[in-house]
Amino acid sequence: MRINTREELEARRAEYAASLKTQRKQILICAGTGCVAGGSLNIFAKMQEILIARGIKCSLVLEKEPHDDSVGLKKSGCHGFCEMGPLLRIEPEGILYVKVKVEDCEEIIEKSIVGDEVIERLVYHDQNGEAYEKQDDIPFYKQQTRVALEDCGRINAESIKEYIAVGGYSAVAKALFDMTPQQIVDEVNEACLRGRGGGGFPTGRKWAQVLAQKEETKYVVCNGDEGDPGAFMDRSMMEGDPHRVIEGMLIAGIATGAHYGYIYVRAEYPLAVERLQTAINKAEEKGLLGENILNSGFDFDLKISQGAGAFVCGEGSALTASIEGNRGMPRVKPPRTVEKGLFEKPTVLNNVETYCNVPPIITKGAEWYKSIGPDNNHGTKAFALTGNVMNTGLIEVPMGTPLRKVIFDIGGGVKGGDFKAVQIGGPSGGCLCISATEDHLDLHLDFDSLKKVGAMIGSGGLVVMNDKSCMVEVARFFMNFTQNESCGKCIPCREGTKRMLELLNDICEGRGTMQHITLLEELASTISATALCGLGKTAASPVVSTMKYFREEYLAHVVDKKCPAGQCKALVTLQIDPELCKGCSKCARLCPVGAISGEVKKPFTIDTSKCIKCGACMEGCNFHAVKEV
């Protein structure tokens, strides 16, 4: 049913909130991509089946006339603690169960839903075996500050009613009725919100530029083409709290006088597309999108545009070209997107996380927002914490949080070795590390501090690497990525990245010389200075930053023909230590090419001419007898 006025919105909010309150218990099952892959939808189905079989009143949606004592069963967005998935949260207690299996469902209902018991074995235990019943007490969550991810994992991701119940669309109402467009722009400017997509450009200034344009048709575009490998913040927000993205875009529309919006979502995120589409349909039904929103006279139409697999489309002008149905290639700027963007019209283009920060700034004000984070870098930042880290997942911390806190206190430390480096900002970013000359662990994660050390916050991917990672190989990996994704329009990027990749391949495969290193440096500076778009300009960053901090590793590859981390296969050979080998024959059975032979109960040997250095023997050996030399 359509919500016609602001008063009606508030009345409905009270009604939905009351309905939510009558649910005696709520079971929130994480339905983010990670937990779904872990089988969380089966758990949802099983829970429903058991509740029905036991005759427990179960509410899948908020009902108009709620039954007291019912149990709310819902699919929530990403809780963030992906390492421990599938996750299940029980409200109102705030209990979190981790690694839940279908077989656990019966016990959960019996003990924690019908009864009020906590099942000890399903709660999170830290490395010291200490148990945490409540989600908010777990160190991983306790040290986070959630603004953009506030509702993610706390409400039903598919329900507009629950979003409204927790205060949703009140920022839109405030923007429509209590503020002028200029005031909205001023508030965002005052809050010093900077673009979360990587550049860190002040959002308020961007909006002001679009507001100043005389054109009648303007657009609001959301960049959901989160292509950086190792980043999934935007995906989680689109999947877990789609209405917040819509609300942020609506406010941008109200502020700049734009009546059309597009959300550009990459093709690899089918669940995000589905949830956003559901959310748009429901918002249209309720009259929160479409004509005459809340009887204010303001119209706003929103569409999803799906990408088709091109990293470069994350660049503004390439993204708009793709929405227009063209090859997604960047163009020369100026004119900038705020002047001539989508369909040659003035366009507000921000990323998902930026829009998610807008509603609380409008409702709570710039002063509140500025209380978080250091000067000129206010607010929070979501990071995807991945790689060799104990607690993989999605986190949100105040800007300026030290790297050490993120990796060790929240991330739980490094997995499988000691901390070596963290790649920040994806293929355009650089690495932060502990090396012979540097120690970045106490560095503050914000736009300005990172800029000083030649790295960037980027979209927020943090890939942790332990001491078994080869930095030359990492640089080669990113160059391979960028080279693959280069759109081919400008020569520096198209040819330059190809040549750089060839040089890196040579180094990793033992053909490197000192000239390779000089040439890499020369190419890096040429590409950075001459490439057309941001992707090209920053393509060399991973190489430049690893060369700066791990020069000795490059030298080891070209001079000694050794890979200190033992990652570059061409530079290592595998051997079995006869002292440690018990002759169990497991390695010979694991070897995919039959390179290992020997007599049972006597030391086995590897035929290096046959060995493909896949490492299967090394991983499989129970006695750590297989060594890289």
Added chain:
Amino acid sequence: MEKKEQKVLDEILKAHDYSQTAVIAIMQDIQKVYRYLPEDALCYIARKLDLSEAKVYGVATFYENFSLEPKGKYVIKICDGTACHVRKSTAILDEIRSLLGVTESKPTTDDMMFTVETVSCLGACGLAPVCTVNDEVHPAMTPEKARALIEQLKEGKAAGEEAADEN
């Protein structure tokens, strides 16, 4: 092109109001039906949308997700994003390729059952390394799990074919 195929394409075009700017969405829908973009289909939509064939071809070849070659029944994508890469996704890719006898340049098996591709970050980094089979995510892969998965798909395929024979 047969009438029946034209009808399929016409329906897709109509759903997008014959809009030139929707050409990417139209091609995505076509690919959902055929699992690739047949040349005839591209020529047909170019005519209907009043775009040049070159333009349509240009768009189709620009984006990674479009394929001008038919793909297998099971499309296996191994994620080679950073997180998966540092958790050793290459070993899984090598294992699956060698099991199915495919390579980077010849990604599809002769019986048109399997296509093996790499994909840049699926955003399921928490579960690294991952692969997907027709968009279903398989988490925390190892070469052993990859072998079991291929076995299972092959058996499923055999079972499916028997069932088809009975009908």
